[in-house]
Amino acid sequence: MHLRDSVAVVTGAAEGIGRALCRRFAAEGARGVVVADRDADGAARVAGEIGGLAVTTDVGREAEVVRLVAMATEAYGGVDLFCSNAGIAGPPGGLEVSDEAWMRVWGVNVMAHVYAARAVMPGMLARGGGYLLQTASAAGLLSQMAAAPYSVTKHAAVAFAEWLAITYGDAGIKVSCLCPLGVRTNMLIRDGGSQTSFLLKDAIEPEAVAEAVVAGLSAEHFLILPHPEVGEYFRRKADDYDRWLRGMRRLRRAHLSGE
Numbered sequence: 001m002h003l004r005d006s007v008a009v010v011t012g013a014a015e016g017i018g019r020a021l022c023r024r025f026a027a028e029g030a031r032g033v034v035v036a037d038r039d040a041d042g043a044a045r046v047a048g049e050i051g052g053l054a055v056t057t058d059v060g061r062e063a064e065v066v067r068l069v070a071m072a073t074e075a076y077g078g079v080d081l082f083c084s085n086a087g088i089a090g091p092p093g094g095l096e097v098s099d100e101a102w103m104r105v106w107g108v109n110v111m112a113h114v115y116a117a118r119a120v121m122p123g124m125l126a127r128g129g130g131y132l133l134q135t136a137s138a139a140g141l142l143s144q145m146a147a148a149p150y151s152v153t154k155h156a157a158v159a160f161a162e163w164l165a166i167t168y169g170d171a172g173i174k175v176s177c178l179c180p181l182g183v184r185t186n187m188l189i190r191d192g193g194s195q196t197s198f199l200l201k202d203a204i205e206p207e208a209v210a211e212a213v214v215a216g217l218s219a220e221h222f223l224i225l226p227h228p229e230v231g232e233y234f235r236r237k238a239d240d241y242d243r244w245l246r247g248m249r250r251l252r253r254a255h256l257s258g259e
Contacts, residue, residue, distance in 0.1 A: 001080075001081065001131050001174060001217045001218065001220060002218070003025055003028035003029060003030050003081075003214065003217070004028060004029035004030070005029065005030070005031045006025075006030050006031060006080040006081055007030065007031055007032040007033075007034075007072065007076040007077070007078060007079050007080045007081070008021075008022075008025045008030050008032070008033050008034070008079075008080065008081040008082075008083060009033075009034040009036060009068065009069070009072050009079050009081070009082045009083065009120075010022050010025070010033065010034065010035060010036065010083040010085055011036045011037070011057060011059050011068075011083065011084055011085050011086040011112070011116070012036075012037060012059070012085040012086030012087060012135075013035040013036055013037050013043060013046055013085065014035070014037035014038075014039040014041075014042025014043045014045070014046060015037075015039075015042060015185065015186060016183070016185030016186060016206050017085060017135065017178075017180070017183060017185060017206045017209050017210070018035075018037070018083070018085045018086070019042075019046050019206065020205075020206035020207050020209060020210040021083055021085065021209075021210050021213060022035050022046050022047075022050055022052060023046070023049065023050060023207075023210070024207070024210040024211070024213070024214055025081075026050035026051070026052065028214060031076065032052065032053065032072070032075060032076035033047075033050055033052035033053070034052060034053045034054075034055055034068070034071070034072045034075070034076075034079075035047040035050075035052050035053065035054045035055070036054075036055045036056075036057040036059075036068050036086075037054075037056070037057065037086070038056065038057065038058050040054070040056040043055070043056060053071070053072070053075050053076075055067075055068050055071050055072070059084070059086045059108060059112035059115065059116070060104070060107035060108045060111065060112060062111075062115040062118070062119075065112065065115040065116055065118075065119050066115075066118075066119045068119070069082075069116075069119040069120050069123075073123060078123055078127060079120050079123060079124070079130065080130060080131060081130070081131045081132075081133060081217075082116055082120045082130075082131070082132050082133070083133040083135070084112060084113045084116040084117075084132065084133070084134045084135065085133070085135040085178075086108060086112060086135075087108060087109050087135060087137075088104070088105060088108045088109065089147065089150055090102075090104070090105035090109075090147055090149040090150050090153075091147065091149065092146045092147045093146075093147065093148065094147075094148030094149075095148075097148065097149055101149065102149050105149040105150065105153050106149070106153055106156075109150070109153035109154060109156070109157055110153050110156045110157055110160065113134050113157055113160050113161070114160065116132070117132060117160075117164060120132070121168070121173070124172075124173055125168075125171055125172075125173070128171075128172050129172035129173065129174075130172070130173055130174070131173070131174045131175075131176070131217065132161075132164060132173065132174070132175045132176070133175075133176045133177075133178060133213065133217065133224075134157060134160070134161040134164075134175070134176070134177050134178065135157075135178045136154045136157040136158045136161065136177050136178065136179050137150075137154040137157075137179055137180065137181075138179050138180060138181040138225075138227065138230045138233075139151050139154040139155075140154035140155045140156075140157055140158035140177075140179055141158060141179055141223075141230060141233075141234045141237075142230070142233055142234065142237065143248060145248065145251070145252045145255065157177070158177055158179070161175055161176075161177040161222075162177075162222075165222055174220050175222065176213075176216055176217060176220070176221060176222055176223075176224050177222060177223055177224065178209070178212075178213060178216075178224045178226075179223060179224070179225055179230060180204075180209050180212075180225075180226045180227060180230075181202070181203075181226075181227040181229075181230055182201075182202055182203035182204070182227075183203055183204055183205070183206055183209055183226075184203045184204065184205050184206065185206060202227075204226060204227070208226060209226045211226075212224055212225070212226035213226075
């Protein structure tokens with residue numbers, strides 16, 4: 001995909017990866033960039049920087065995603081690229097996490113992708129093409145030891161992206177799934193010193209993720225891996241699942257003991 005003269009919608013765009021994507025798409029010559037976020041002031045700041053359109057959006061509510069796509073279409077005449085980027089970490093733990101917390105994470109990390117596809121697909125199919133970029137995580141290919149809701153929902157996000165690619169690929173719809181490891185965003189840095197802080201050592205900047213996205217979209221790769229080592233870990237997991245599980249248990253024990 002070539003970004004010049006395209007129309008892109010980015011959710012979770014007030015900060016972090018989403019903000020970096022908006023800035024990079026504008027620099028690549030996109031005709032219109034729609035900056036969507038629950039943080040109205042943050043979205044407005046980013047839109048002001050790049051001459052884009054800010055739309056306050058809670059992606060966990062389908063009606064607001066439908067409204068977002070309608071506003072983007074009204075402003076620019078159609079959506080070429082929808083980046084379903086918003087996500088939340090949710091609470092640590094697993095069995096003890098409340099149903100309410102599980103569903104909140106599920107709504108943002110999974111159903112928001114479903115809502116986006118429902119809203120944008122009719123227009124893309126009518127035009128004979130379009131691109132969906134879905135932000136998941138390396139946790140969706142591997143796992144996240146500290147937080148079951150995050151790990152499970154990111155696995156589901158990858159699976160839904162796969163389904164979209166299989167189901168609509170012959171109709172001209174392209175799909176990419178972004179799976180970064182540690183990225184220096186508020187989601188990681190606010191967690192400083194707790195159960196995911198080990199990712200900070202090799203974390204990259206959001207701008208590096210945006211660079212990987214532009215390259216991945218240009219090549220139309222399904223998996224976009226800003227951390228190349230994730231691909232190697234994923235291959236090792238597939239080669240010997242039991243060995244990988246044993247290794248993950250060792251890693252968990254070492255982390256819990258502070259080694």
